[in-house]
Amino acid sequence: MYMRFFSRLYSAMAGPRPVVLSGPSGAGKSTLLKKLIKEYDSVFGFSVSHTTRNPRPGEVNGKDYHYVTREAMQMGIDNGDFIENAEFSGNMYGTSKAAVQDVQAKNLICILDIDMQGVKNIKKTDLNPIYISIQPPSMDILEKRLRDRKTESEESLQKRLHIARVDMEISKEPGLFDTVIINDDLEEAYGQLKQALLVEITKVKNVNMSS
Ligand SMILES: Nc1ncnc2c1ncn2[C@@H]1O[C@H](COP(=O)(O)OP(=O)(O)OP(=O)(O)O)[C@@H](O)[C@H]1O
Numbered sequence: 001m002y003m004r005f006f007s008r009l010y011s012a013m014a015g016p017r018p019v020v021l022s023g024p025s026g027a028g029k030s031t032l033l034k035k036l037i038k039e040y041d042s043v044f045g046f047s048v049s050h051t052t053r054n055p056r057p058g059e060v061n062g063k064d065y066h067y068v069t070r071e072a073m074q075m076g077i078d079n080g081d082f083i084e085n086a087e088f089s090g091n092m093y094g095t096s097k098a099a100v101q102d103v104q105a106k107n108l109i110c111i112l113d114i115d116m117q118g119v120k121n122i123k124k125t126d127l128n129p130i131y132i133s134i135q136p137p138s139m140d141i142l143e144k145r146l147r148d149r150k151t152e153s154e155e156s157l158q159k160r161l162h163i164a165r166v167d168m169e170i171s172k173e174p175g176l177f178d179t180v181i182i183n184d185d186l187e188e189a190y191g192q193l194k195q196a197l198l199v200e201i202t203k204v205k206n207v208n209m210s211s
């Protein structure tokens, strides 16, 4: 208990608490976090993950992800360069220590967009983030959003929907997330996200004003 108290105290002194956004593929995590970073570019910074999946049209290497080969990613994991990593729908994903440090060095709130395995693994670290789950209003709407996004093959879409069903059950575990947001109306969901982060946003703004 004391260890956890001092770990949290140290994290508070070290800078603002990071934020983990998780939820099924297609629930709207990227849409919401992009809105947040656009409105609060001097408050939030995105933790750029590594992945072995191919870039989608419009995605930029180093901005959306660091696109790497399996060999390079495995080497990084073996070197201890990653806080967490996971296999998702046939590809590897991971948060490097450098990705988080780059954002924290700018005194920004670091946002991680990670899957459920990532959430479970981050819980074993001393990162002490705020955990937010973004959920779709229904499986039918999730499927429609994923299809309309036109980024997935039928096989990848089915894999993602299967993972979504499993993860939506797991996410009901009490205490796993600090806040659960149903992303039905986008503006409403965005308002709830800002509300959930208001304390941390205010802290960073106050620090920036006084420096
Ligand atoms: N509230 C909403 N209403 C309607 N469409 C939405 C809403 N939120 C997001 N979308 C759309 O749904 C699709 C999926 O959203 P997005 O890519 O942000 O999901 P994601 O959770 O980041 O998915 P992934 O985990 O696969 O990256 C996008 O085409 C986005 O424009």
Ligand SMILES: Nc1nc2c(ncn2[C@@H]2O[C@H](COP(=O)(O)O)[C@@H](O)[C@H]2O)c(=O)[nH]1
Pocket (backbone or CB within 6 Å): 022, 023, 024, 025, 029, 049, 050, 053, 084, 085, 086, 088, 093, 094, 095, 113, 114, 115, 116, 117, 118, 119
């Ligand atoms: N555990 C981790 N999960 C990650 C990371 N980066 C992204 N993700 C999750 O992967 C799926 C699929 O993403 P997509 O961009 O291929 O649609 C999604 O749930 C992301 O949240 C990571 O570094 N670690």
